[in-house]
Amino acid sequence: MALGADSYDILLQRGLLAKAGTLLNLGRKVLVVTDSGVPAQYAAQLAAQCAQPVLVTVQQGEGAKSFDGLQTLLGAMLDAGFHRGDCVVAVGGGVVGDLAGFAAATYMRGIDFYNIPTTSLSQVDSSIGGKTAINFNGVKNIVGTFYQPPRVLVDPDLLATLPPRQLAAGFAEAIKAGMIADEALLALFETGAAEARLEEVLLRALRVKKDVVEQDEKEAGLRRILNFGHTLGHGIESVYGLGGLLHGECVALGMLPMCKTPALRQRLSSVLARYHLPTHAAFDPDLVFAAVCHDKKGAGNKTAIVEVETAGHALMRTVENEALRQLLVREAKEGIGA
Amino acid sequence: MALGADSYDILLQRGLLAKAGTLLNLGRKVLVVTDSGVPAQYAAQLAAQCAQPVLVTVQQGEGAKSFDGLQTLLGAMLDAGFHRGDCVVAVGGGVVGDLAGFAAATYMRGIDFYNIPTTSLSQVDSSIGGKTAINFNGVKNIVGTFYQPPRVLVDPDLLATLPPRQLAAGFAEAIKAGMIADEALLALFETGAAEARLEEVLLRALRVKKDVVEQDEKEAGLRRILNFGHTLGHGIESVYGLGGLLHGECVALGMLPMCKTPALRQRLSSVLARYHLPTHAAFDPDLVFAAVCHDKKGAGNKTAIVEVETAGHALMRTVENEALRQLLVREAKEGIGA
Numbered sequence: 001m002a003l004g005a006d007s008y009d010i011l012l013q014r015g016l017l018a019k020a021g022t023l024l025n026l027g028r029k030v031l032v033v034t035d036s037g038v039p040a041q042y043a044a045q046l047a048a049q050c051a052q053p054v055l056v057t058v059q060q061g062e063g064a065k066s067f068d069g070l071q072t073l074l075g076a077m078l079d080a081g082f083h084r085g086d087c088v089v090a091v092g093g094g095v096v097g098d099l100a101g102f103a104a105a106t107y108m109r110g111i112d113f114y115n116i117p118t119t120s121l122s123q124v125d126s127s128i129g130g131k132t133a134i135n136f137n138g139v140k141n142i143v144g145t146f147y148q149p150p151r152v153l154v155d156p157d158l159l160a161t162l163p164p165r166q167l168a169a170g171f172a173e174a175i176k177a178g179m180i181a182d183e184a185l186l187a188l189f190e191t192g193a194a195e196a197r198l199e200e201v202l203l204r205a206l207r208v209k210k211d212v213v214e215q216d217e218k219e220a221g222l223r224r225i226l227n228f229g230h231t232l233g234h235g236i237e238s239v240y241g242l243g244g245l246l247h248g249e250c251v252a253l254g255m256l257p258m259c260k261t262p263a264l265r266q267r268l269s270s271v272l273a274r275y276h277l278p279t280h281a282a283f284d285p286d287l288v289f290a291a292v293c294h295d296k297k298g299a300g301n302k303t304a305i306v307e308v309e310t311a312g313h314a315l316m317r318t319v320e321n322e323a324l325r326q327l328l329v330r331e332a333k334e335g336i337g338a
Numbered sequence: 339m340a341l342g343a344d345s346y347d348i349l350l351q352r353g354l355l356a357k358a359g360t361l362l363n364l365g366r367k368v369l370v371v372t373d374s375g376v377p378a379q380y381a382a383q384l385a386a387q388c389a390q391p392v393l394v395t396v397q398q399g400e401g402a403k404s405f406d407g408l409q410t411l412l413g414a415m416l417d418a419g420f421h422r423g424d425c426v427v428a429v430g431g432g433v434v435g436d437l438a439g440f441a442a443a444t445y446m447r448g449i450d451f452y453n454i455p456t457t458s459l460s461q462v463d464s465s466i467g468g469k470t471a472i473n474f475n476g477v478k479n480i481v482g483t484f485y486q487p488p489r490v491l492v493d494p495d496l497l498a499t500l501p502p503r504q505l506a507a508g509f510a511e512a513i514k515a516g517m518i519a520d521e522a523l524l525a526l527f528e529t530g531a532a533e534a535r536l537e538e539v540l541l542r543a544l545r546v547k548k549d550v551v552e553q554d555e556k557e558a559g560l561r562r563i564l565n566f567g568h569t570l571g572h573g574i575e576s577v578y579g580l581g582g583l584l585h586g587e588c589v590a591l592g593m594l595p596m597c598k599t600p601a602l603r604q605r606l607s608s609v610l611a612r613y614h615l616p617t618h619a620a621f622d623p624d625l626v627f628a629a630v631c632h633d634k635k636g637a638g639n640k641t642a643i644v645e646v647e648t649a650g651h652a653l654m655r656t657v658e659n660e661a662l663r664q665l666l667v668r669e670a671k672e673g674i675g676a
Binding site: 074078110136143 | 342405409412413416421443444445446447448469470471474475477480481482483484556557638
């Protein structure tokens, strides 16, 4: 990831967790952060390679991304006498990475943060790019920073323990990457080769994100193409996420109405179905519209959306909120709400 | 302030507050943050120049620099529907700047932050350099970020309402700047010309800080010279701050033992006395030593200290904690503890 003084390496290889001690500077105090949904042996394996590990296991789920969760991590560092030269390592999915990254970004105005993603979602997407965040007053990711790690270790072996539904939900972000910037990546899913060629999937998806982030680290413009499927997806997630839909599943649903041709939509729909990702969901268009408007990507009466007309090429456009509402009403009747 | 992409202007002129609307982009939602110790007309004057002002007045004092204070500001922005293009303006001293800056740095991963310092302490020092922070678990400034404002307005007229003791306490940081890097600035205080030549004092003190921050924004090395007087000063402040000593007064006391010659110490002592800053204080060396060790600038068994042998030139050195303890015991008997 080439970001001037904040540049860093993303290593992708099977077996990296076992070698973390030789790849990261763990000869100091290390806050190892994981959650109760991650197999405990991963964090234990990392902690065993640290000179002075302090292990914190937060509760699984978005609830950990809170000021309470943040204070738990900061308090643990303070109690253990962490100084500026010490570090934080996240061993988990997006929730753990977002929370641990924010704690590292703010403890003593920033200490080193390493990320070892353990889910497909975080391995293809959230572990790179430097976004850290917690939720506040019911709004997702509303408080956080951009904070780049000095190194990210992506170990595909860690996905072996991931339940199939979680694995597929993470793949939705890789399918997104294919849709906006890499048709060959989309084709890997289309032909059902994704699992057999897992490293290639991860590499291609990470490369799409890396290329975008390098050009627009702070999301001033181009980086918004990574939000393909997320504008509606977040809205659906706000309303129905607690009812059981995973983030990646909401993104899958959010991508479909943003396909500009029926042919492309059909193509995407087939890919999603192949990985048992949802292509239809009943939803209340008014509730989802209200959630979209409440979401941070909108501003004023207009909302920035990302569409795809030809696989591998994203288009950015600003639409009136009313047009978005009408789209949702239409979809609820005919499309993803069938 | 030349910091690459994060460079910004620091404007210093009488009457700037009245012209803020022409100097800052206030044609948007603006969170105006002040505290109950700042004359209310300053924030009101700024708010009157904003398209959509939201005014928050926090309680005066360090207590506002807390997670509660932070959530108050973030919640106010969320309630008012602030987006990435909106901004925060601090109208106050160091507490307001640190807190408002941290809120701006973390709301939606960072929105514009302008600073209009109203105290001598913040006008000569804390309003530039990009340090934001809150206190946590009894440790000062332990949580925060480096976050540079796009513009800082220093209006010396605002100091007219500052109580003389507060004014002098802020001057302690300017005296510090003179001691470490600008003997002519020290001489302005020595000759009693500081108040009559206020703009020159502010300009020179800000220039010292600017030059240092430009070379070492994130305090990897050189920036630590700005901590002259602060290692012991923070320790004294931790123990006796609530008992009535102001930050600048503690810095004054903390500088004296760090003068490497009796002649320089005498010179500094005379300058401090001229501005009614403390040159003697009874203190418990063990309590202050414990506070210094607890302070974030120490690491392990050693502490980084800054000394001055010749006015205008700072020296950095790492000493054993035990040597620092002995110094404090000596001082408590003979020097600042007389």
